[in-house]
Amino acid sequence: xxxxxxxxxxxxxxxxxxxxxxxxxxxxxxxxxxxxxxxxxxxxxxxxxxxxxxxxxxxxxxxxxxxxxxxxxxxxxxxxxxxxxxxxxxxxxxxxxxxxxxxxxxxxxxx
Amino acid sequence: xxxxxxxxxxxxxxxxxxxxxxxxxxxxxxxxxxxxxxxxxxxxxxxxxxxxxxxxxxxxxxxxxxxxxxxxxxxxxxxxxxxxxxxxxxxxxxxxxxxxxxxxxxxxxxx
DNA sequence: TCTCATTGCTACATTTACTGTAGCAATACG
DNA sequence: CGTATTGCTACAGTAAATGTAGCAATGAGA
Numbered sequence: 001x002x003x004x005x006x007x008x009x010x011x012x013x014x015x016x017x018x019x020x021x022x023x024x025x026x027x028x029x030x031x032x033x034x035x036x037x038x039x040x041x042x043x044x045x046x047x048x049x050x051x052x053x054x055x056x057x058x059x060x061x062x063x064x065x066x067x068x069x070x071x072x073x074x075x076x077x078x079x080x081x082x083x084x085x086x087x088x089x090x091x092x093x094x095x096x097x098x099x100x101x102x103x104x105x106x107x108x109x110x111x
Numbered sequence: 112x113x114x115x116x117x118x119x120x121x122x123x124x125x126x127x128x129x130x131x132x133x134x135x136x137x138x139x140x141x142x143x144x145x146x147x148x149x150x151x152x153x154x155x156x157x158x159x160x161x162x163x164x165x166x167x168x169x170x171x172x173x174x175x176x177x178x179x180x181x182x183x184x185x186x187x188x189x190x191x192x193x194x195x196x197x198x199x200x201x202x203x204x205x206x207x208x209x210x211x212x213x214x215x216x217x218x219x220x221x222x
Numbered sequence: 223t224c225t226c227a228t229t230g231c232t233a234c235a236t237t238t239a240c241t242g243t244a245g246c247a248a249t250a251c252g
Numbered sequence: 253c254g255t256a257t258t259g260c261t262a263c264a265g266t267a268a269a270t271g272t273a274g275c276a277a278t279g280a281g282a
Contacts, residue, residue, distance in 0.1 A: 020217035021210050025145040031240070031268095034136040047259055058241045063260060073216075077259080087216065094212050097205040099132050105198065106131035108184075142239095142269070158230055169270045174231060188230080 027072060032057055032065050034095075037074065037084065041092050044083030138183060143168055143176050145206075148185065148195065152203050155194030 028034055032054060039045065039053040051062055066082060069075035074088035084092060139145055143165060150156065150164040162173055177193060180186035185199035195203060 020213040021149070022146075024209065024213040024216065025149060029140060029142055029145045031140055034140045035133075038132070038136060046257090048257085056242090058243095059260075060242090060262090061240055064240095066259095073219075081258090087219070090215075091212060094205070094208040097208070098135065101202060101205050102131040102135040104201075105135065105184075108198070157228085159228080167271095169272090170231075171233090171271085172269055175269090177230095192229090 027068060030065065030068070032061060033069065036062070036065055036069065037088065037092055038095065040075065040082060040084050040088070041095075044078055044080035046081035050082060138179060141176065141179070143172060144180065147173070147176055147180065148199065148203055149206065151186065151193060151195050151199070152206075155189055155191035157192035161193055 028037075035054055035057075036050065039050060045053060047059070047062070047066075050066075051057060051059060054062060066075060069088070070077065073085055074091055075082055076085050076088075077083075139148075146165055147161065150161060156164060158170070158173070158177075161177075162168060162170060165173065177186060180199070181188065184196055185202055186193055187196045187199075188194075
């Protein structure tokens with residue numbers, strides 16, 4: 001079940017082009033992926049706690065996404081539960097501008 | 112078919128919490144959404160050109176995503192085709208660190 | 223005006239992805 | 253032993269995405 005070479009695994013759309021950004025956009029563009037990274041931002045969570053944080057999402061898909069994120073090297077399973085790796089935290093850093101953008105977006109939306 | 116109040120439209124997962132980032136993560140976490148924004152980064156594309164750029168994705172889903180992105184205020188349809196709005200370009204700006212991250216990610220993956 | 227090509231967009235049957243519920247084996251605590 | 257976690261999986265049902273085809277509207281050319 002443990003795959004290798006995550007960055008270019010065949011099932012990833014856009015990875016045929018060899019452009020890493022495509023593989024990343026594809027991975028992040030799957031349901032719950034962005035959310036999981038977001039919810040783990042402040043520390044590790046157990047699978048159940050993560051599920052609660054993710055609005056009781058189906059454990060099936062959470063497990064699938066966690067496996068993908070682990071294969072990609074963004075998430076790891078420790079004694080404290082699932083947590084972001086160093087790489088995963090770097091990925092989360094790129095969300096910061098996104099967060100600020102979201103705030104601006106929601107405000108200009110009312111008009 | 113035309114909805115209103117995009118930031119808090121009922122179908123958006125995570126928006127019940129009222130946190131804009133959740134609505135944004137949900138929108139961006141749908142298939143082809145990230146990719147579309149990415150492909151429009153250098154200028155407007157016609158629907159067919161966008162489809163080609165998106166690896167011949169189904170026009171059905173592209174049209175759905177384009178509608179969502181237009182309702183969100185990120186994309187607009189002009190004489191040149193679909194293009195990013197000012198807001199959409201701001202959103203794309205947040206991808207820049209993601210792009211650089213993707214490059215680093217693909218390199219450390221081989222080990 | 224009659225093609226012909228392009229645009230944005232949609233129908234629809236098939237396939238894939240996701241959901242919701244239930245429950246497993248392993249571990250730990252009493 | 254019971255019971256309460258953990259990570260994880262099975263499976264039936266539902267929702268989402270794909271792939272192919274084609275529509276109406278627009279414009280260019282003969």
